[in-house]
Amino acid sequence: MQNEIKNLLDISKQQMQQVNDIIIKNxxxxxxxxxxxxxxxxxSGGKRIRPMLVCASYGLFKDKQTDSNINHIPLYSxxxxxxxxxxxxxxxxxxxxxxxxxxKTAHNIWGNQATVxxxxxxxxxxxxxxxxxxxxEATKILADASSKLxxxxxxxxxxxxxxxxxxxxxxxxxxxxTAVLFSASCKVGALLAxxxxxxxxxxxxxxxxxxIAFQMIDDALDYLENNxxxxxxxxxxxxxxxxxxxxxxxxxxxxDEEKKFLVRCIENMQQEEKDLKTMLQHINKYDAIQYTLNxxxxxxxxxxxxxxxxxxxxxxxxxxxxxxxTVKRAK
Amino acid sequence: MQNEIKNLLDISKQQMQQVNDIIIKNxxxxxxxxxxxxxxxxxSGGKRIRPMLVCASYGLFKDKQTDSNINHIPLYSxxxxxxxxxxxxxxxxxxxxxxxxxxKTAHNIWGNQATVxxxxxxxxxxxxxxxxxxxxEATKILADASSKLxxxxxxxxxxxxxxxxxxxxxxxxxxxxTAVLFSASCKVGALLAxxxxxxxxxxxxxxxxxxIAFQMIDDALDYLENNxxxxxxxxxxxxxxxxxxxxxxxxxxxxDEEKKFLVRCIENMQQEEKDLKTMLQHINKYDAIQYTLNxxxxxxxxxxxxxxxxxxxxxxxxxxxxxxxTVKRAK
Numbered sequence: 001m002q003n004e005i006k007n008l009l010d011i012s013k014q015q016m017q018q019v020n021d022i023i024i025k026n027x028x029x030x031x032x033x034x035x036x037x038x039x040x041x042x043x044s045g046g047k048r049i050r051p052m053l054v055c056a057s058y059g060l061f062k063d064k065q066t067d068s069n070i071n072h073i074p075l076y077s078x079x080x081x082x083x084x085x086x087x088x089x090x091x092x093x094x095x096x097x098x099x100x101x102x103x104k105t106a107h108n109i110w111g112n113q114a115t116v117x118x119x120x121x122x123x124x125x126x127x128x129x130x131x132x133x134x135x136x137e138a139t140k141i142l143a144d145a146s147s148k149l150x151x152x153x154x155x156x157x158x159x160x161x162x163x164x165x166x167x168x169x170x171x172x173x174x175x176x177x178t179a180v181l182f183s184a185s186c187k188v189g190a191l192l193a194x195x196x197x198x199x200x201x202x203x204x205x206x207x208x209x210x211x212i213a214f215q216m217i218d219d220a221l222d223y224l225e226n227n228x229x230x231x232x233x234x235x236x237x238x239x240x241x242x243x244x245x246x247x248x249x250x251x252x253x254x255x256d257e258e259k260k261f262l263v264r265c266i267e268n269m270q271q272e273e274k275d276l277k278t279m280l281q282h283i284n285k286y287d288a289i290q291y292t293l294n295x296x297x298x299x300x301x302x303x304x305x306x307x308x309x310x311x312x313x314x315x316x317x318x319x320x321x322x323x324x325x326t327v328k329r330a331k
Numbered sequence: 332m333q334n335e336i337k338n339l340l341d342i343s344k345q346q347m348q349q350v351n352d353i354i355i356k357n358x359x360x361x362x363x364x365x366x367x368x369x370x371x372x373x374x375s376g377g378k379r380i381r382p383m384l385v386c387a388s389y390g391l392f393k394d395k396q397t398d399s400n401i402n403h404i405p406l407y408s409x410x411x412x413x414x415x416x417x418x419x420x421x422x423x424x425x426x427x428x429x430x431x432x433x434x435k436t437a438h439n440i441w442g443n444q445a446t447v448x449x450x451x452x453x454x455x456x457x458x459x460x461x462x463x464x465x466x467x468e469a470t471k472i473l474a475d476a477s478s479k480l481x482x483x484x485x486x487x488x489x490x491x492x493x494x495x496x497x498x499x500x501x502x503x504x505x506x507x508x509t510a511v512l513f514s515a516s517c518k519v520g521a522l523l524a525x526x527x528x529x530x531x532x533x534x535x536x537x538x539x540x541x542x543i544a545f546q547m548i549d550d551a552l553d554y555l556e557n558n559x560x561x562x563x564x565x566x567x568x569x570x571x572x573x574x575x576x577x578x579x580x581x582x583x584x585x586x587d588e589e590k591k592f593l594v595r596c597i598e599n600m601q602q603e604e605k606d607l608k609t610m611l612q613h614i615n616k617y618d619a620i621q622y623t624l625n626x627x628x629x630x631x632x633x634x635x636x637x638x639x640x641x642x643x644x645x646x647x648x649x650x651x652x653x654x655x656x657t658v659k660r661a662k
Binding site for chain 1 (some may be wrong): 359360362364365418421443444445447448449451452454455456458459461462463465467470471474475477478480481484485486487488619
């Protein structure tokens with residue numbers, strides 16, 4: 001774990017213990033396979049960035065905190081993680097990928113059927129917990145985000161194998177599929193702290209731009225050899241025909257032969273063993289990692305700018321550091 | 332459409348028009364594939380029994396109706412149908428079945444990936460609509476039901492191919508997978524009408540027992556040749572190794588050879604073309620349809636008894652008739 005995220009970990013530590021307790025308690029079911037399958041992913045070393053963002057965004061407005069809402073923070077943080085985990089489970093089915101966080105994916109062990117249903121269970125459980133908490137505005141933010149998220153996943157499905165996808169469409173897709181839940185996490189934290197509508201919007205923008213940068217870096221890491229992240233196999237996106245920023249850079253700058261290579265590998269999905277190595281050479285030739293990193297840095301900068309007006313407390317420092325951590329992963 | 336359900340159709344007609352409008356409006360998305368795929372199932376001739384139950388349960392307490400809640404009736408009815416449709420979409424992936432309501436299943440046309448995601452979209456949209464309506468108690472009932480429903484689907488998955496499943500376990504499974512949403516529909520209707528906690532519980536029991544009877548009859552119809560229902564292919568459950576009441580009757584009464592036949596076909600899933608015909612002969616020999624119908628009639632009776640204390644208005648008549656319709660489908 002790098003230094004930057006350590007600040008975020010430190011300031012949310014106490015609440016994250018409560019978040020973990022709520023997660024463990026509420027993924028239980030009489031049906032033993034549910035906690036077994038859910039726990040497999042939940043305990044697999046995810047960084048829990050989203051719940052930490054809820055906690056830190058709340059802390060940013062600590063002067064405005066009221067006792068009545070502080071109990072909601074761990075609860076809504078756990079719900080965000082449940083929604084995220086449900087998405088990952090359904091995404092694993094969708095992707096037919098083999099590894100997640102360096103381990104076999106759930107659907108490879110338990111099958112598509114159980115994986116979809118445990119995703120449904122966690123998703124329902126999140127809304128069950130939220131309906132008990134009874135903070136309509138916060139629930140609405142996460143319900144809106146969930147529906148956008150499903151649209152984002154759908155956009156990803158529709159752009160897969162489609163070399164006519166533009167960079168704008170790619171940004172729109174990752175905005176929905178990733179940035180929406182980052183944004184909602186920050187907004188919920190601000191809302192529960194009693195922040196003004198204007199300040200909530202600033203936190204929402206912070207999360208959105210952080211999320212876009214985060215996903216771009218993730219997409220760069222997929223082509224980066226010897227990266228420290230254990231989330232993915234290198235070349236997964238290539239093998240699955242996914243359109244990401246590094247690939248779009250090669251497509252933009254590549255010569256005719258390189259474009260034909262992409263048509264065969266991505267559009268027609270006719271890949272051979274050695275194609276990934278060739279793709280990595282193209283990525284290198286056109287500096288596509290650095291290009292993606294530069295794009296991500298723009299969104300990282302926008303994220304930081306959203307926080308300009310706030311006083312420089314520990315929470316703001318941790319949020320800013322989280323942005324730096326996000327982009328440094330690919331450096 | 333038989334006479335009995337006509338009463339339910341008649342009394343909910345006006346509100347069901349609003350329900351349909353809400354459904355059509357809210358399944359829209361910028362991503363054209365979402366309404367296309369969702370509409371394929373939503374417009375495929377489902378009877379919309381669950382939303383009609385919301386409307387009729389509400390009507391039962393019409394003296395207590397307040398203006399503030401009447402607008403919530405079509406909305407919550409539409410949400411129930413969205414949750415049900417999401418379940419069907421995920422169920423189709425899970426089941427790998429080929430036909431639903433006499434048509435090809437969505438996953439056969441658009442693939443598992445899009446089908447799972449559109450299910451997620453409809454499910455999220457339901458909670459989005461409910462968070463706007465802001466009736467925490469009603470939302471809580473449907474969130475609880477959704478989480479139970481996922482458990483029920485999981486139980487079905489775990490009992491599939493398992494000949495040690497008992498009749499009690501079968502009833503528990505259909506209680507979760509089917510009866511829970513019937514029960515929640517009736518309870519939400521009563522709640523929105525301002526019924527007392529005691530009366531809400533009566534409606535909840537009504538829906539639960541109706542739901543159990545409904546699923547048992549569905550399971551009987553799966554072995555009934557020349558039935559009028561277009562929901563399913565005959566023998567689907569057998570081919571998928573599902574454990575249902577008719578099969579449990581054959582397992583209970585069958586001789587050693589017939590039990591070995593079930594072990595081969597259901598436990599080991601080694602089936603040949605002619606096996607379904609043999610199974611239908613066993614069903615006939617042990618009167619397994621009539622046996623299942625008799626079990627269903629017990630739950631139908633319990634459903635009717637739950638309404639004993641209410642005055643005999645049009646809504647009560649329609650609810651009672653819906654019970655009769657449910658069981659008569661297999662007569």
